[in-house]
Amino acid sequence: MQTDENEKLKTLANTIRKHVLNMVMYAQSSHIGASYSIVEILVALYTNILKIDPKNPTDPYRDKFLLSKAHGSTALYAVLAEVGFFPLEYLNRYYVNDSILPGHLDRESVPGIEFSMGSLGHGLSVGVGMAIANRQTKNPGCIFVLLSDGECNEGSVWEAIMLASHLKLANLNVIVDYNKIQSFGRTNEVINQEPVLDRWRAFGWDVCEVDGHNFDRLLDALRAPHTRPKVIIAHTVKGKGVSFMEDTLDWHYKSPNKEQYEQAMHELENLD
DSSP states (O other): OOHHHHHHHHHHHHHHHHHHHHHHHHHTOOOHHHHHTTHHHHHHIIIIIOOOOTTSTTOTTOOEEEESSGGGHHHHHHHHHHHTSSOGGGGGGBSSTTOSBOSSOOTTTSTTOOSOOOSTTOHHHHHHHHHHHHHHTTOOOOEEEEEETGGGGSHHHHHHHHHHHHTTOTTEEEEEEEOSEETTEEHHHHSOOOSHHHHHHHTTOEEEEEETTOHHHHHHHHHOOOSSOEEEEEEOOTTTTSTTTTTOGGGGTOOOOHHHHHHHHHHHHTTO
């Protein structure tokens, strides 16, 4: 990727993080760490990969993106607003009374939300169903699903993995946000998932792993052709971008106070 394009993507990612910080601070909500770990993934998808048109969000032949880890909704809302699905002003009405943007995703809330999500472990099954439907109707649209590493503890995820492989759903793409922290501790201490790559390969998927904050590596992986369902294991950092939030379980749940907000915003503004 050319240097100028890479810098534009990094600038947009930083803008998304500032939006998320403002949203979480105003609503005094949580999950900022889970949102920050997926920012580069979402920016890469919505600027370079997904065949979508914000002016025609119900195009029947569009690609569809599902955020299975819907507690990272602030990052998705911010990206959707920045690429034109709805006005930026909507971000001021996140998770408050008479809200436009609920804490978890509701497909009736704003354009660009393909499916209501909340309970972990459902997203990939929905994505498999969409991929089957597209293939049966000869719809060229592809399906992209972003999973959290913690939800891969759930049996429903592996049932969907098994079916997708059996049906050779080459129109299905999965990204795993492997930030290695879930709600109650380190992911592999709650339930050890290693060797992650070998497990997905054993189920018949095309597998690659990347630095989930590196745009060049992400885009190469997302663009790579495949004849089977594909999974990208994206190594990420919970709370990426703010020093005191990075790789810390606390920021799965905490809301920033005034001092923490100011420190975080200072760090983000110095990245511009």
